Amino acid sequence: GCTRKSENDTSGATTRTADQVKIALVPGGAHPYFQPWKTAAAQARSELKLADVTFNETSGWDQTKQNDVVRSLAAQGYNAFGIFGVSPENINASFEDLKRQGFPVASLASCPAGDVNKADFCLSTDVELAAYKAAQAAVQAMGGQGNLVHLTGNKVDSNTQRRIAGVQKAVDETGGKVKLLQTVTDVDKDLQSAQKAVADLLAAKGTQIQGIVNTAYNPAVAAAEGVKQAKLPIKVIAIDDDQTILAGIRDGSVAGTVLQNPVGQATVGAYALLKLSEGCTMSQPGVVVDSGSFVVTTANVASYEADRSAKTDELRKAFDSQYLRCG
Amino acid sequence: MTTRTAAPEAPPSATPPSGRPARIPLWANPRVGLVVLLVGLVVLFTALRPAFLDTTLTLVPLQSDISVYAVVGLAQLAVLSLGQMNMAVGRMAAMSAFATGLAYDRLGVPLIVGLIIGLAVGALLGALAGLIISRTGVNSFVVTLALDFALVGLITILYTRFTDGVAFAGQPAGMTALRNDTFADYCMGEICGPRIPLVVPLALAAALAVGLLFRYTRVGREILMTGANSRAAQLSGIPTRDRVVQAHALSGLLAGLAGFLLAANNGAFSASIGDQFLLPSFLGPVLGGTLLAGGAVSVLGTVLGATLTQVIYKGLNLLQFQLDQLKLYIGLVLLVALSLDRVRHVVAERRGARA
Amino acid sequence: MMLTAENLVKTFPGVRALDGATLRLASGSVHALLGENGAGKSTLVKILTGVYRPDGGRILLDDTELRLSGPLDAQRAGIGVVHQERNLIPAFSVAENIVLHHLPRRAGLVDRARMRTEARRCLDLLDLDLDPDRPVADLSVAQAQLVEIAKALSVDSRVLLLDEPTASLTGDEADRLYTIVRKLRDSGHAVVLVSHKLEEVFAVADTVTVLRDGRSVAEAEPLADHTQDQVVDLMVGRAYASVRLAERHVDPATEPALRLRDLSTARGHRDISLQVRPGEILGLYGLVGAGRSELAKALLGLDRITGGTVEVRGRPVRIRDVGEALRRYRIGYVPENRKEEGLFLEQPITRNIGVTVWRRLARAGLVTERAERRLVAEYTDRLGIRAASPRQLAGQLSGGNQQKVSLAKWLAARCEILIVDEPTVGIDVRTKAAFHQLIAELAESGLALLLISSDLPEIVTLADRIAVLNDFTLRGELTNDHDYGRMSQAIIRLIHAGPDGAGEERAA
Amino acid sequence: MTTTTARPAGGGVRLRAVSRRPEFTLAVLALAGFVALAVATGGNLLSSGTLGAFFRFLAVPIVIGLAQMVVLAIGQMNLSVGTLTGLCAMVAAWLMLEAGLPAPLAILGALVVGLAAGLLNGLLVVFTRINGFIVTLATMTIFEGLRYGVNGPDTFQGYSAGLREFGSASLLGLPVVFLVALAVAGLVAVFFARAVAGRQLLATGGSPFAARLSGVSNDRSVVVAHGLSGLLAGVAAVLTVAASGSVNASIGDDLLLPSFAAPIIGGVALTGGVVSVVGTCLAAFLIRLVDVMQAQFDINRRWIDLIVGAVVLGAVLLGTVRQRLLRRTS
Numbered sequence A: 001g002c003t004r005k006s007e008n009d010t011s012g013a014t015t016r017t018a019d020q021v022k023i024a025l026v027p028g029g030a031h032p033y034f035q036p037w038k039t040a041a042a043q044a045r046s047e048l049k050l051a052d053v054t055f056n057e058t059s060g061w062d063q064t065k066q067n068d069v070v071r072s073l074a075a076q077g078y079n080a081f082g083i084f085g086v087s088p089e090n091i092n093a094s095f096e097d098l099k100r101q102g103f104p105v106a107s108l109a110s111c112p113a114g115d116v117n118k119a120d121f122c123l124s125t126d127v128e129l130a131a132y133k134a135a136q137a138a139v140q141a142m143g144g145q146g147n148l149v150h151l152t153g154n155k156v157d158s159n160t161q162r163r164i165a166g167v168q169k170a171v172d173e174t175g176g177k178v179k180l181l182q183t184v185t186d187v188d189k190d191l192q193s194a195q196k197a198v199a200d201l202l203a204a205k206g207t208q209i210q211g212i213v214n215t216a217y218n219p220a221v222a223a224a225e226g227v228k229q230a231k232l233p234i235k236v237i238a239i240d241d242d243q244t245i246l247a248g249i250r251d252g253s254v255a256g257t258v259l260q261n262p263v264g265q266a267t268v269g270a271y272a273l274l275k276l277s278e279g280c281t282m283s284q285p286g287v288v289v290d291s292g293s294f295v296v297t298t299a300n301v302a303s304y305e306a307d308r309s310a311k312t313d314e315l316r317k318a319f320d321s322q323y324l325r326c327g
Numbered sequence B: 001m002t003t004r005t006a007a008p009e010a011p012p013s014a015t016p017p018s019g020r021p022a023r024i025p026l027w028a029n030p031r032v033g034l035v036v037l038l039v040g041l042v043v044l045f046t047a048l049r050p051a052f053l054d055t056t057l058t059l060v061p062l063q064s065d066i067s068v069y070a071v072v073g074l075a076q077l078a079v080l081s082l083g084q085m086n087m088a089v090g091r092m093a094a095m096s097a098f099a100t101g102l103a104y105d106r107l108g109v110p111l112i113v114g115l116i117i118g119l120a121v122g123a124l125l126g127a128l129a130g131l132i133i134s135r136t137g138v139n140s141f142v143v144t145l146a147l148d149f150a151l152v153g154l155i156t157i158l159y160t161r162f163t164d165g166v167a168f169a170g171q172p173a174g175m176t177a178l179r180n181d182t183f184a185d186y187c188m189g190e191i192c193g194p195r196i197p198l199v200v201p202l203a204l205a206a207a208l209a210v211g212l213l214f215r216y217t218r219v220g221r222e223i224l225m226t227g228a229n230s231r232a233a234q235l236s237g238i239p240t241r242d243r244v245v246q247a248h249a250l251s252g253l254l255a256g257l258a259g260f261l262l263a264a265n266n267g268a269f270s271a272s273i274g275d276q277f278l279l280p281s282f283l284g285p286v287l288g289g290t291l292l293a294g295g296a297v298s299v300l301g302t303v304l305g306a307t308l309t310q311v312i313y314k315g316l317n318l319l320q321f322q323l324d325q326l327k328l329y330i331g332l333v334l335l336v337a338l339s340l341d342r343v344r345h346v347v348a349e350r351r352g353a354r355a
Numbered sequence C: 001m002m003l004t005a006e007n008l009v010k011t012f013p014g015v016r017a018l019d020g021a022t023l024r025l026a027s028g029s030v031h032a033l034l035g036e037n038g039a040g041k042s043t044l045v046k047i048l049t050g051v052y053r054p055d056g057g058r059i060l061l062d063d064t065e066l067r068l069s070g071p072l073d074a075q076r077a078g079i080g081v082v083h084q085e086r087n088l089i090p091a092f093s094v095a096e097n098i099v100l101h102h103l104p105r106r107a108g109l110v111d112r113a114r115m116r117t118e119a120r121r122c123l124d125l126l127d128l129d130l131d132p133d134r135p136v137a138d139l140s141v142a143q144a145q146l147v148e149i150a151k152a153l154s155v156d157s158r159v160l161l162l163d164e165p166t167a168s169l170t171g172d173e174a175d176r177l178y179t180i181v182r183k184l185r186d187s188g189h190a191v192v193l194v195s196h197k198l199e200e201v202f203a204v205a206d207t208v209t210v211l212r213d214g215r216s217v218a219e220a221e222p223l224a225d226h227t228q229d230q231v232v233d234l235m236v237g238r239a240y241a242s243v244r245l246a247e248r249h250v251d252p253a254t255e256p257a258l259r260l261r262d263l264s265t266a267r268g269h270r271d272i273s274l275q276v277r278p279g280e281i282l283g284l285y286g287l288v289g290a291g292r293s294e295l296a297k298a299l300l301g302l303d304r305i306t307g308g309t310v311e312v313r314g315r316p317v318r319i320r321d322v323g324e325a326l327r328r329y330r331i332g333y334v335p336e337n338r339k340e341e342g343l344f345l346e347q348p349i350t351r352n353i354g355v356t357v358w359r360r361l362a363r364a365g366l367v368t369e370r371a372e373r374r375l376v377a378e379y380t381d382r383l384g385i386r387a388a389s390p391r392q393l394a395g396q397l398s399g400g401n402q403q404k405v406s407l408a409k410w411l412a413a414r415c416e417i418l419i420v421d422e423p424t425v426g427i428d429v430r431t432k433a434a435f436h437q438l439i440a441e442l443a444e445s446g447l448a449l450l451l452i453s454s455d456l457p458e459i460v461t462l463a464d465r466i467a468v469l470n471d472f473t474l475r476g477e478l479t480n481d482h483d484y485g486r487m488s489q490a491i492i493r494l495i496h497a498g499p500d501g502a503g504e505e506r507a508a
Numbered sequence D: 001m002t003t004t005t006a007r008p009a010g011g012g013v014r015l016r017a018v019s020r021r022p023e024f025t026l027a028v029l030a031l032a033g034f035v036a037l038a039v040a041t042g043g044n045l046l047s048s049g050t051l052g053a054f055f056r057f058l059a060v061p062i063v064i065g066l067a068q069m070v071v072l073a074i075g076q077m078n079l080s081v082g083t084l085t086g087l088c089a090m091v092a093a094w095l096m097l098e099a100g101l102p103a104p105l106a107i108l109g110a111l112v113v114g115l116a117a118g119l120l121n122g123l124l125v126v127f128t129r130i131n132g133f134i135v136t137l138a139t140m141t142i143f144e145g146l147r148y149g150v151n152g153p154d155t156f157q158g159y160s161a162g163l164r165e166f167g168s169a170s171l172l173g174l175p176v177v178f179l180v181a182l183a184v185a186g187l188v189a190v191f192f193a194r195a196v197a198g199r200q201l202l203a204t205g206g207s208p209f210a211a212r213l214s215g216v217s218n219d220r221s222v223v224v225a226h227g228l229s230g231l232l233a234g235v236a237a238v239l240t241v242a243a244s245g246s247v248n249a250s251i252g253d254d255l256l257l258p259s260f261a262a263p264i265i266g267g268v269a270l271t272g273g274v275v276s277v278v279g280t281c282l283a284a285f286l287i288r289l290v291d292v293m294q295a296q297f298d299i300n301r302r303w304i305d306l307i308v309g310a311v312v313l314g315a316v317l318l319g320t321v322r323q324r325l326l327r328r329t330s
C-alpha cells in the first residue's frame, strides 16, 4: 500500500558560527516604520561580525509574495529570519516552514494572531499597551475631558483590534469624562484616502472633537496636517517618529506621538537570531517580548532617543539572562 | 418555364482558389514562442543565480505558485472566451475560500466537502454576474467591477462577523499535507513519487477539464461561438444568455478553486485571498495568446503564460532587486514578452503573404 | 483627364486579390467595373482611394505617378468614393459625417455653420431632404446609403468611385442616383460603377472593365459592343448556357408546414396571414424596410407576437427562441446580413456549419473534430463550397461561398421549414444562378421555403406564390406565372395600392 | 404620455430633450442626494467648512474620471491613471524639495511627466498592437516602481507654501482646486464637442474602420487619447500636491476604481465613441456624497464599499432601463 514517509526530516538545529550566519529582515511591505531596520541591519552585521544581513521590503503587503520572498532568500543562502508577517492569521504556517528547515525565525514588530507563536520568539511592540499609552497621552493633552476620535488601519486585522481595545481601556479609565466619539478604521491604505477621511471628519464633527489619537501612519500624517489647516484646537497624538511628525511636535501642531522601537527590534532580533544559530535554544519557545513604546511630547522631543537606547540594551540583557538558554 | 441563368457551377475544384498554407509553421505557433522564452529565462536566471534550480526552496514552491496562477488565468480565460472580463476573480476566490472556511469552522466538514461547497459558492457568484450581464446587456467590465466593490465590503463584514479577525483559525485535516507535501513524501515500498507538490494535480485536472470543455463539448464550443459573434450565435439556435451565465459560473468556480489552492499554499482561509489575482489573471491568458476579443482560447498557452510570469517573478526575487527596480523590471519584461509575440506575428504574416 | 491604374498587384495573407489588374478612366464617362465575387473589384477601389497600398503596379493621373499613402491623399487628388462597406460614424450628425474628412475649422475648432452649409449643398445635389443635425444612427439603411453618396460628392472630385452603391436602395432611389451620375458625367467627371445588377449597369455605363481572379480580362471596352451575356461570359471565363429550373407541383390540399393567422407583432406588423407547404417556395416581396426580416424574426421568437397564431404542421405553437424553432419545429433562418448575423467570420468553416448539429454529433457529451469534419465535408460537397480546407476561416471566403456556409448549417440541422432572407445580395451572377438552382432543388426535395427578397427577377424566377408586404402589412398575394413583365407590374401595383385596395388584388 | 414625433418649436420641446438625456437622471439623483444629506445632517453639510471639504476632495475624482474618460472615448482603458497620478505627484514634490525648483516649474514638471507617460502608453499600443488594457497593466507596474523610487516609503512635506495656500484657498466659497477641476472639465468638454482633434478621437472610438476611410488616423487618435489621459493624470497630481500638503508613494492607490466609476455611471460607453463630461462630473459628485455620508454618520467603511458597488450597478442598470423605455416610447 501507499505509505506516507515518516516525519523524520525535520532537520535538527544545525549550529553555525557567526561568520556563517546570514540574517534576512523581511518587513511586510514598504513602510516608513521599517526604514530604521536598514541601518540597524548594517550595524548588526559589523558589530556581530555576521556573514550578511539583508533587508528586503518587496513583499508588497501580500502574504503569498512574502512567502515567495522568504523562500527566495533561503535559496540564496540566508539562514536566519526576522519577519514582520503580512497576515498575522497565517504567518505561523510560514514560520513552521522555515523552522522545519532548521532556520531560526523571529517574528519582529508584529506577533501572529491568536495565542500561538510558531516563531522562536516574537519581539514586537505591545500594540494594545502602545495604543493605551497614546490614548492616555491624548486624554492628558485634552485636559482630561472632551471627545476623542481614534484613527486606525485595517479593521479586520488582529493588531487593529488590540489597538481599539487599548484606546477603549484608557477612555474607560476616565470614568466618562472623555468620550470616544468615533473609531475610524481602514484609513491607512494610502495617504489621500486618509486625508479625505480626516477632512470629512473635521467637517462633520470638528467642533465637537477635542482630541485625535492615531494608531496608524497615514492617518497620523493626515490628521496633523488637517487639524493645522482647519485651525481647530484639537490635540493630535500621532504614531512613530517620522520626520514630518517630529516637525509637527516641534511646531506644536502635534501634541505628542507614541514611538515604537524598530531599531531595538532589528538589533536585538538579529542578536538573538545569531545566538539561536550558534546553538542556543529558547527557554520558552514562542515567547512574546515587548520591545517598548514611548510617549514623546514637546517636553522630551530632544531626549527620547536615550530612553529608547536604554530599552534596547535592557532587551538584549533580558534575552541573555532570561529568554535564551545557551550552553 | 425558362429562366436566364448561368451554367451550373463547375464541380468544386479540389485545389483551393488560393494556396493558403494549411498549417502554420511550428516556429510561428505562439505556444512554441512562449516555451522558447521560458527556457531562455530559466537558463538566464540559473546562470545568474544557481539557486534557481534548488528543489526544495525554488522549484517546489514555484510549482505550487504556478498551479495557483494557472487556475487564476483559467478563471479569466473562461470569460475571455466570450470576449468579456471578470474583474471580480479575486473577490470570488475570497468568497469561495470564506465559504470553505466557514463550513469547516461551523460544521467541521472534511476538506473535500469544504472544497465542493467553496466551488459552489464561486460558481454561484459567477452565475450571478453572468445573469446580470446577460439579462441587462450591461458591459461585463462594469458589472464585475461593481460586484468586486460590493464583495470587498461583504467579505470583510462576513469575516468580522464569523471570525475573530480576518481568517479562520482552524484548518481541516489534509490542509497541511496539501501545503507541505510533495509526492516524494508518499512511497509505495521503496518507490516514492516525484518532487511535485500535491496541489499540482488539482490545477492540471482543472486545465485539462477546461481544455476538454472548450474543445470537445457542445456547451464549451457554444460559449466560444457566443464570444465570436453573439448575434449569429443567437440566430443559430444557441441559447446565448445561458451560455453567458455558464461561462461566468465557470469563471467563478475556477476562481474558487484558485482561492482554495492559495489558501492551501498560505495555510489559512483568510480575507486577503485573491487580493492580488486581477493582474495575473489577465497576464496568463494574454501571454498565452488568448485575445480579449473572444471566440478563441488557449488553455495550454494560459498555463505557459502563468508559468512565464511566475518564473519572471521568482527570478527577479532571487536577484534581490529592491522594490522600485523589481516593479520596473516586471513591467518591462512583460512588455518585452508581449511585444515579442507581436513581432513573431508580424513576421509570420509577412511570410504568409509571400507564400 | 485620365486616371490609369496599371498592373496592380495586391496580396493578402494567402490570397492574391489583384494580379496585374489595369483600369483606365477618362473624364466624362461612366465606367463599369465588373467581376464575380472575389474578383478583386473592391480591392482595386481601395487601392485607388489609398486604403490599401499596392504590392506592385502604379497609378497615373494625367501621366504623373500618384502615390497614395492614405485616404486623405486620394481625396486631395480629387478622388471621391462610396465603399462597399458602410462607412459612417453612428453617433455623429449627418452633416459631420459628410464633411468628416475635411472638417471646416476655425482656430482648431470645428466651424459648425460652414459644416452645415457644406453638408446642405451635398444633400441638395441628391435632392435629399434630411436634417443635417440628425444623428446617422437614426437613419434607415437607404438614407444612410444616400448620406454615403453625399459624402463622396463632398470631396471636390474629378473621379467618383461607387462600389455597389445601390445594394440597399429602392428602384426609385437608384434611379435618382443614376440621374446624378449622368449629370456628373456630363459635367466632365469620371465615374466608376461597381455593381452586380447588370440591368442598371447597362443602363448607365459607357465603358466596361471586367476583372477575373484579379486580372483584367476586358479593359475599358465600350459597353455598347457587348451584350449582357457576353459580359457574363467574360466574368465567368466560360461559355454561358441557360438552364431551366424544373417545374414544381404542389398539391394545394397539402397541409401547410407553416401558417400565420392574423399575426401582429410588437414591431408593428398587423394581421398577417401566410402559409407555405412542403415543397413550395413562398416569395415575400417588399421594399427595403417593409418589415419582412422583422416578421421572420418575430416568428423565431426574437420579437414579441401580440396577436394571431403561428401554426407549424397544423398545430399552433409558441416559439421562444431559434433553438426551439430548430429542435422542436425544424425551422431554420438564413439571415440577410451574413457577415453580422449569419457567420462567425473568425471561426473555421467546420464550426460555422457544425454549430447547429453538435447536439446530434456528441458522443458521451463530447464532439470530436473528426465527426464534425465528416459532416461538414458532406455539405461542402453537396453545396459546392470552395475552400482551401474545412479549417479555413469563414471570413476568408468569397461572398457566395460565405452565403452557402450560412445556408449549410441549416441543411445540416435537417430543417424542414427554411426562411431565406435576401440570399443573393452582393452576389455575382454566376453564383446567384447556382444559388437559385440550389433553392429550387431544396424545394423539390420537400422543404417548405419562405424566400424574402427585394430582387424582383429573383422572386419571379423562384417563387410559386408571391406575398407582398409594405409598411408592416400584407398588401396581397399573387400566384406566380413566371412572366416577369406581368408579375412585376402586378407586384408594384400592390405595393402602391393602399391597404384598402389590397383585397381586390388578392389572387386565389 | 404623448409620444408624438412631430417637433413643434418651443422651449417645452427643448426641455423634454434635455430631460431625455442620460445626464438628467444623474442630475436629479445628485440634487436629491445632496438635499437629502443636507437635511439629514441638520444643515451641517451647508456649513462652509463641510462644503469646502466636500468640494476640495471632489476635484481630483473629477479630473481622474476625465483622464479615464478620454481613453474610454476610443474604446480603450488606462489602468495606469492612478499610479501615474502618484508618480507625477511625487515628481512635483521631489522637484520642489530635492531639486529646489520653484512651484510653477515643479507643476510644469509633473504635467510633462504625465503627458510623456501617457504618450508612451499610446505609442506602445500603436507600435505593439497589444490591447491598451494590457499595455497599461504593464506600464502601471512600471510607474508603481518609479513612484516608489522617488522617495521610498517616506512622505514629502513642507514644500512650497504658495502652492499649499493655493490648494486651500477659496473663491466665492468654493475651493480653488475645485474650480480648476471644473475649468479643466470645461476644456475637455469643448475639446470633444468642438475641436477637430476631439471629433476625430470620437470618430475613431465610434467606428475605427469608418474613421480610417474618412482620413482619420486611428493611430494618432490612440496616441492623442493616451497622451491627454496622462496629462490629466498630471493635473490630478498637481491638485493633489496643492490640496493635501503632503504626498508619499501611496498616492494614487485609491484612484483606479473611481476613475472608472465616474465615467461609467456618467453614461460613457466602454465601446468608445461616446463621452459625457457632465455625466462624469455628476457621477463623481454622487460618489463624493456617499463618502461624506460615511463621515457624517460614522458608517463602517466596508458597508460603503458595498453601497458604492450597489450604487454603480444600480445607476448603470437604471440608465439602461431608462434608455430602453425612452426608445420604446419614441
Ligand SMILES: Nc1ncnc2c1ncn2[C@@H]1O[C@H](COP(=O)(O)OP(=O)(O)OP(=O)(O)O)[C@@H](O)[C@H]1O
Residues within 6 Å of the ligand: C012, C013, C015, C016, C017, C035, C036, C037, C038, C039, C040, C041, C042, C043, C044, C084, C396, C397, C398, C399, C426, C428
Ligand atoms: N482585408 C483582406 N484580407 C484578406 N483577404 C482579403 C481582404 N480583402 C479582400 N480579400 C480577398 O481578396 C479577394 C478579392 O476581394 P474583393 O473584396 O476585392 O472582391 P470583390 O470583387 O469586391 O467581390 P464582391 O463582389 O464580393 O464585393 C477575395 O478573395 C477576398 O477574400
Ligand SMILES: Nc1ncnc2c1ncn2[C@@H]1O[C@H](COP(=O)(O)OP(=O)(O)OP(=O)(O)O)[C@@H](O)[C@H]1O
Residues within 6 Å of the ligand: C139, C140, C141, C286, C287, C288, C289, C290, C291, C292, C293, C294, C336, C422, C454
Ligand atoms: N435594430 C433595429 N432597430 C430599430 N429599427 C430597426 C432595426 N432594424 C430595422 N429597423 C427598422 O425596421 C424597419 C423594417 O426593417 P427591415 O429593413 O428589416 O425590413 P425588411 O422588409 O426586412 O427590409 P430588408 O430586409 O429589405 O432590409 C425599417 O424601418 C428599419 O429601419
Ligand SMILES: [Mg+2]
Residues within 6 Å of the ligand: C041, C042, C043, C084, C163
Ligand atoms: Mg466588393
Ligand SMILES: [Mg+2]
Residues within 6 Å of the ligand: C292, C293, C294, C336, C421
Ligand atoms: Mg430585411
